Amino acid sequence: MKRQTLALVLWLGLNAGALAAEPITLGLNYPRTGNYKEEGVAQMRGALLAIDELNAQGGVLGRPLRLASRDSASRPEKAVRNVDKLADEGAVMLFGGASSAVAIAAGNRAKERGLLYFGTLTYSNDTTGKDGHRYMFRECNNAWMSARVLGQYLNKTLPNKNYFYVTADYTWGTTTESSLRQTTHSQDSSRHPGLKVPFPGAHLADFQQALDQAANSQADVLVLVLFGEDLVRAMGIAEKLGLNKRLQIVAPNLTQSIIEQAGPGLMAGVIGTEPWTWRVPALEKSTEGQAFVKNYSERYQGYPSSSAASAYSIVYQWADAAKRSNSLDSEALIKALEGHSYSLLKGRQEWRAFDHQNVQTVYAVKVKPRGEVMKDPFKQDYFEIVDRMEGAQAAPSLDEWHSERRAAAKSTLLQ
Incomplete structure (x- = not known):
């Protein structure tokens, strides 16, 4: 009994220490207004659920997570300004977007600030094709x-x-x-x-x-x-x-x-x-995916959409890369993500190394x-x-990707 009490005290102490530590800021650049605002709301909900779950588990690298957000209104120029505001707030990574023009423009600015940018809803081939770079990772499929x-x-x-x-x-x-x-x-x-x-x-x-x-x-x-x-x-x-x-x-x-x-x-x-879709976890026999559907539904009184699932997955994948690399540094995280295969909300997925496209069903x-x-x-x-x-x-093959990059006079290595 004494051992159990001591273990509980130590666990509470460790978690209290984690929550007392300086928070890690994640930056969500999403459409709260404009044509794609409903997709934006879903992204916010998915991100908040993931952050709350991770914080309940002790955070990342002993520190809690917090979410900072800015409204892109699906306008590239506004999204670029948001990148600077979020970076100045101390965000260590950025994600979001329901417009490919927004994701591409914001991702380019994030690269200049040395920050990873994860695209949620950005289906244009260009995002990880001719406009792809080392700091851009796309969670959803492409066109x-x-x-x-x-x-x-x-x-x-x-x-x-x-x-x-x-x-x-x-x-x-x-x-x-x-x-x-x-x-x-x-x-x-x-x-x-x-x-x-x-x-x-x-x-x-x-x-x-x-x-x-x-x-x-x-x-x-x-x-x-x-x-x-x-x-x-x-x-x-x-x-x-x-x-x-x-x-x-x-x-x-x-x-x-x-x-x-x-x-x-x-x-x-x-x-x-x-x-x-919320039916996919049962179809693919994903235990974690079914738990996500249950937790999201209880919290928000509705099923999660692909927009919510994308934001949720990005937060978890960034956190996993940070834990595996024991770092928040962008270069260390890139190495941890490239070629990484995982299962979360459905079957196997992979962050492909040569273009940072998430390969999935x-x-x-x-x-x-x-x-x-x-x-x-x-x-x-x-x-x-x-x-x-x-x-x-x-997904496009390596040869197809090379052809697209060459046609755009871009390097066949991400830079």
Whole structure:
């Protein structure tokens, strides 16, 4: 009994010491306002849950974690200023973003400040492709990975169809459209036309004009390379035009937040991809993933989205690298992360050494009918997983990455 009491006193003393130590600051650069704000809220929630769990375990290197955050509003210039503010607050690493333009710009500034930047929602190929560097790590999949699993599913279920593309005119939109055209063999723009809409700042008139042209085309498949509120607004116009009844609508990157904003009735039948849904841990038999779903649901009274899972995973992966390297130094952390393989919220994942892309399974999903969604206790059972592709098959190869870098006159070694 005395030994148990002594052990308890020592444990309490060690944890009290950890909590009394100088906190380690992690910096979240996320959209609290703007088109992607719902994805931003999910990132904040996932990050806070991870930090609270780690602090309950004694923190990292004997020190508690704290979160500092800044609103990027999905604007690159604001996100860059946030990097400086967070660095000046003492942040030892940065993460976040629901826009690839934001992640790329903020990541470049983080490199100048000697800080790692982990991209949460940044699907552009450029993030770890032509614009990749040593200080950038992308947790989610890239556009190629989405396009490959989507192409596999669409070629199988909708072969030889005509496509029409409506695309947000920035790095995520253009690289996503290009990738999907290749995997669905829809490169011929005379047969498979498309229009670009401004980003940010598209107006309803921009979406109306683009969708009027889609309605007057010979398309069988309407690809909306849009995200967040832009996708929601476009879907509202598509419904008024009856396009969701006439055409198969594809939105390459779906999130739980998008379905919540639009409503499952409007989004029913839309096909896209997700790197993670709350159903994935049970599918992949991930004990830690199922615990995350349970803890998040109890805390926030709703299921975690891929946005929340990404932020949660990044905090845990950074903490794991810090513990394995016994350091907070960026160079030591880079070495600890490169080539590191792990399982956390689903199956095996790896931080690939040559481009810092997280290689993981990607899922093709289809939004369930509203009636099915409403049967769920939280009314958030949105996605049917209709196909999957292992990360090694989906991710660009080293040769493909080299070709992309050479085409952009960039080094084939991250710098």
